[in-house]
Amino acid sequence: MSGKSRGSQAERIRDVMDAEGDAVATNTRGFNAGRYESVGKLDDYEALKDRAREIKEDAIERLPELIDDVAEAVEENGGTVYIADDAADANRYIASVCESEDADRLVKSKSMTSEEIEINEHLEREGVDVVETDLGEWVLQLAEEAPSHIVAPAIHKSRAEIAKLFEERFDPDEELESAEELTMFARERLGELVRDADVGMTGANFVTADSGTIALVTSEGNARKSVTVPDTQIAVAGVEKIVPQIEDLHPFVELIGRSGTGQDITSYVSLFTPPINSPSVDFEDTDAVIEGTGEDREFHLVLIDNGRMAMREDEDLRETLYCIRCSACSNTCANFQSVGGHVFGGETYSGGIATGWEAGISGLDTAAEFNDQCTGCSRCVEACPVGIDIPWINTVVRDRINDRTDVDAEFLVEGLTPDTERSGPGIQKRLFGNFETLAKLGSAVAPVSNWVANTPPAARALEAVAGVDRRRPLPSFSRRTFVEWFESRDAVPPADPDRKVVVYPDIYTNYMDVERGKAAVRALEALGVEVLVPPASGSGRAPLSQGMIDTARHKAETVSEELEPYLEAGYDLVVIEPSDVAMFTGEYERLLPEAAFESVAENTYEILEYVYGLVSNGADVDRLRHADGETTVAYHSHCQQRTMDLAAYSRTMLERCGYDVETNDVECCGMAGSFGYKSQFYEQSMDVGENLAGQIREADADVIAASGTSCLDQIDDLLEEKPKHVIELLAPAE
Amino acid sequence: MATQRTEPARYDRFERTLEEYGVGVRRVRPAAVRETIESLRVGSAVGTPLDIEGAALPESVTTGPTTAELEAAETGVTSASLAIAEYGSVVLRATAEGSEPISLFNDRHVVVLREGDIVPDMASAFEWFGEELRETRDSAIIATGPSATADMGALVQGAHGPKEVEVIVVS
Structure with missing residues (x-):
């Protein structure tokens, strides 16, 4: 997609949001709140869903x-x-x-x-x-x-x-x-x-x-x-x-x-x-x-x-046929709430599942027009009464669209895009899909890379070439990575640890938010756990989100090989980034052989889930840092974390450490990985985020906390106030 | 199903759920059905014969109406084959006496049913549907509250069907 067509797409989205956005937002959010209330009254909701699916x-x-x-x-x-x-x-x-x-x-x-x-x-x-x-x-x-x-x-x-x-x-x-x-x-x-x-x-x-x-x-x-x-x-x-x-x-x-x-x-x-x-x-x-x-x-x-009947024969599109057209996936989708079906829709169908319908009925050209509206936040999966993996259908269709896209400007990012895609996803997708390479390079030459990337000429160039919106501050890379910090420190491991843990150095924690990694290590060690932070490849979340399935699979295989020796030796795998927890326990099932998937999935824990488990099993909660007097925290849990039912651990641990916790009902922050950086979607992303910003402002809390890298960046951009990861609030001081 | 005795809790549940939908409900003896319908009638009325022992329609309700009478009527009286306590729903079977148009075209629908035909939940209702519809190939409507729409910017009752529903449970 050229800069020009990104511009006209942004303009179209802006026009629809201006004309229809308010009515669509009010109605869909009302339906969505009604859904929670109405299904909450059913004693056998999950059993009914299982039966419907069957x-x-x-x-x-x-x-x-x-x-x-x-x-x-x-x-x-x-x-x-x-x-x-x-x-x-x-x-x-x-x-x-x-x-x-x-x-x-x-x-x-x-x-x-x-x-x-x-x-x-x-x-x-x-x-x-x-x-x-x-x-x-x-x-x-x-x-x-x-x-x-x-x-x-x-x-x-x-x-x-x-x-x-x-x-x-x-x-x-x-x-x-x-x-x-x-x-x-x-x-x-x-x-x-x-x-x-x-x-x-x-x-x-x-x-x-x-x-x-x-x-x-x-x-x-x-x-x-x-x-x-x-x-x-x-x-x-x-x-x-x-x-x-x-x-x-x-x-x-x-x-x-x-x-x-x-x-x-x-x-x-x-x-x-x-x-x-x-x-x-x-x-x-x-x-x-x-x-x-x-x-x-x-x-x-x-x-x-x-x-x-052809969709029925198509392993990945087949699930679309289970759809009962209830509209839950539309109403629960933060992006849909902002733009409605005139943007997030094809010739007939709209919302998350529309990608499957339109790809099967009208073909990839139609699906390609709106498929990028799905950010894979996964909130629709639990809302769907027949449990369709709608994000996966969107990912597969994106991959198929990539496979037939003809790209002529690939040379511009040669070296930055060492992916295994057989054909062209386009420069914007490849840039974000290969974010790990970019992060490595950015970290190696930081802080110069940070100064350069956020200068007007560089921002203009990135926007023109790759569609990275210049209004969005770029992430700041850390010169010393999380893994390097861990290797260089003089810490004596606990003599008789209760448990042994590998903290996974996800690419965001490793190259950018090193502080939250350090906090995780401090908290775990304070609770009597032996911690290792070995070098490891990116999870493949970044390429997967761009529909680069082959590249994601390659990453998954690499991560699995790198971590398997630790898992065999009895280490638990603790993950800070919720989207990577979702990869390890969810998408890896589709990317790895069964045994490899099970080994990773069964040993994976989200950081606060793990901390909660330690404390529930006798670790001394007083070793963690507690709120200083009466402190309220506005906590935004990550979309995929909510879908995995992991948000409660963060909330509970904050409460146990003395915080008054205010949460919100926003399904997704609107940044969603690369979505909010893309120039065609920047304004939509900010509109989605405004819903979150409004609720955080209303909470009027002393501290703001979130769990995902995207959410943290989005809140920072919206409120110009740097939020913290939950583990940073709870880890003992250095 | 018509012969089984309903435990009191089932009626209470049905009544509570109906009230949430703004549907009036009263429990009467068969002999009082006639006057109860009369008190609920608004304008001229059309209806289908009641198949409940000891219960009858008042004279003011025309059965076997012409299309002109259907159009002129403000009240339609029909019986329900079943009711679902959990949902406050009544099951309207389409019959040769015109139950479907009579329950649909008027502003006020008065539904008459036996207390013994109240089933507790949707699962029980579908056991009945399975047996009945497979056998008879009839049609039936699970109707809950009045006709409604939110398409004009706010919830309005009486979009195409009745604006008001009144239920008479015969004990």
């Missing part, structure tokens, strides 16, 4: 067989099933149904799959009047805009904008202002349009193979009307929506509303077994009695492949 795994595994079962059930019920290879195929079939019904109007309830195939445009061309009856979708149809959220499509529009839109389009007799007035106006208007509709179209949240039942999760009642009034119903659904039997709907019904908009359940969960045994309503015949089992009804289920 059902999806089984259904996708048996998909070809289940498609046959659905077809059989629907035909027994008196309906027709059409399997469409792609969007064009589906559209042709749907148009032919409308033609044979001589349909003038089709009313629709909300369906993302129908957006995917662009059925509205197709039918309009065929002369059918298509009316979206979901209020949000209707607003967008009138405004000729695309959804910005998969569940709440008009989330980006304010009430005032909707009022203005209705004013312009309908010139109503009375001024419409309140949400109530706008809703009643839409209800009336749409009610009229539903009355004489010829065909009703719905999507399907789930389709059951045993009975041909379509489950629709809605709140307005428009889907019910769209099914009940016309005598012809069409349902469009991706093939992945099939579950084996009715009972399988149970965990999803409990999870979907809670996970998405934070509702325990939506107003209507319709279990339609079409053609439904219920009379159609012919409003044109006012004397017609409403009765009967709907003998006049016709039903067409259009099951859409459109790339899905």
Whole structure:
């Protein structure tokens, strides 16, 4: 990507944030808070998620067989099933149904799959009047805009904008202002349009193979009307929506509303077994009695492949098919909260999981447009009701995008990019992906490198060549690394240590934040532990975050080889940087042979987790430094640390050492490794960070602490106040 | 399922959850169903016949309505096959008597159900759905509270469906 295109991307993001950012932020953060509250009320939340996941795994595994079962059930019920290879195929079939019904109007309830195939445009061309009856979708149809959220499509529009839109389009007799007035106006208007509709179209949240039942999760009642009034119903659904039997709907019904908009359940969960045994309503015949089992009804289920069966064969994209489109991954995503689906989205889908959908359905070009919005913070993984590893899908797709990118300026960073990528991820990604090399070099020539890098000419050059935003202060390298400090010190190891530990010199601690490394060593030794800090390679987090999987794998193999002798000798592995804890206990499973992964993962501890363990097992907490009188600390835990459930250890240890701890509900600081340094994303990163800065300011604490390098840098940039790592507060003085 | 006795806690749970959704609920004897419906009726009313021993619709509720009567009505009265205490949901089965349009097109929906048909949780409800729907290939709605939308900038009740729901539990 050139400097120019980075500039225009930054401009586009700025425009969307200006126009839509406030509405999107308020709504998504509200949904996200609602999710925590609503799932918190479930005693068996984790068990329901596990069951939901199991059902999806089984259904996708048996998909070809289940498609046959659905077809059989629907035909027994008196309906027709059409399997469409792609969007064009589906559209042709749907148009032919409308033609044979001589349909003038089709009313629709909300369906993302129908957006995917662009059925509205197709039918309009065929002369059918298509009316979206979901209020949000209707607003967008009138405004000729695309959804910005998969569940709440008009989330980006304010009430005032909707009022203005209705004013312009309908010139109503009375001024419409309140949400109530706008809703009643839409209800009336749409009610009229539903009355004489010829065909009703719905999507399907789930389709059951045993009975041909379509489950629709809605709140307005428009889907019910769209099914009940016309005598012809069409349902469009991706093939992945099939579950084996009715009972399988149970965990999803409990999870979907809670996970998405934070509702325990939506107003209507319709279990339609079409053609439904219920009379159609012919409003044109006012004397017609409403009765009967709907003998006049016709039903067409259009099951859409459109790339899905190929996704099923794709080891890395397959998990995407488990998605139930609840929107949890959008709402919980700090980046999405700032920009919404018009930036973080492709042709149809938006949010974290959209990368999988768009890559599988529209191809890599579409996915490439927004894939970098995922920073791998991992907050969506625990929010996802079927536990999809969304960051991994984003990483894999990024790697595939890298593999086909043609780069001609590689020579500029030759020597700085000793990666093992077979092709070109682009100069910006390679610079950040090879941050370890840069850090080594920066450290070797520090402090000169620090003076030079932050001078205006150097900052301009870095921005022009590699897209490192010049407004972002660059990290400052330490001349003496953490490992060098450790080797050079005259410390006598404890004679009879309770435990033996290797403190992993992650690249940030080793080359930049050496103080927190020293603090970790002091704290551990004070608690009676023998500590070693051997030289070790970077974990591979930096290249992995840029989609450079081969390079990350190479790093993982190197780290594993370097550390294995210590692990075999009974050393525990203590890690300061949370993103590396996540690598060792998470992503390494995908990068290393099983035995190597297990050895590293089973012996890895986050530093405060380890300190907590020592103190809980009898180490003297008084050996640690305690708060000086009444001291409050505003503590921001790292995104991946939260996902791993490790944040509580930091909080607890701070409290045990006398601090009053204030935490926040910000999912991610917005820096997220390299994201906040990239010139195309700098402003978005600062916008995400402002949410955090606001909460920290509000806490008005004596001290600010954080756990991740990114978070520490971001807080420093936002508040111009240098926060400390938790271990620096708790380690005894030098 | 209709014959089993519901322990009192189940009704209480159902009542509490309904109240959270702003749904009115009262427990009455079969003989009092008629007057209770009458007291809840707003404007003209349409309905489906009640299949509960000793309970009847008031004369003011038209069964087997024409489309004109459906449109004119402000109240729709239907029975529910099941209720889910944990969620405050009622299960509306689509029937040949027009339960689906009658429960949907009016501003006020009055639901009548047997106390013995209240199940504790969603898992029990889906056992019932599995058996019933697989066998009959019928359709049913799990309805919880009134129709709602937040698409116009704030939560509004009565987007397309009823604005108010009233529940009568027959003991």
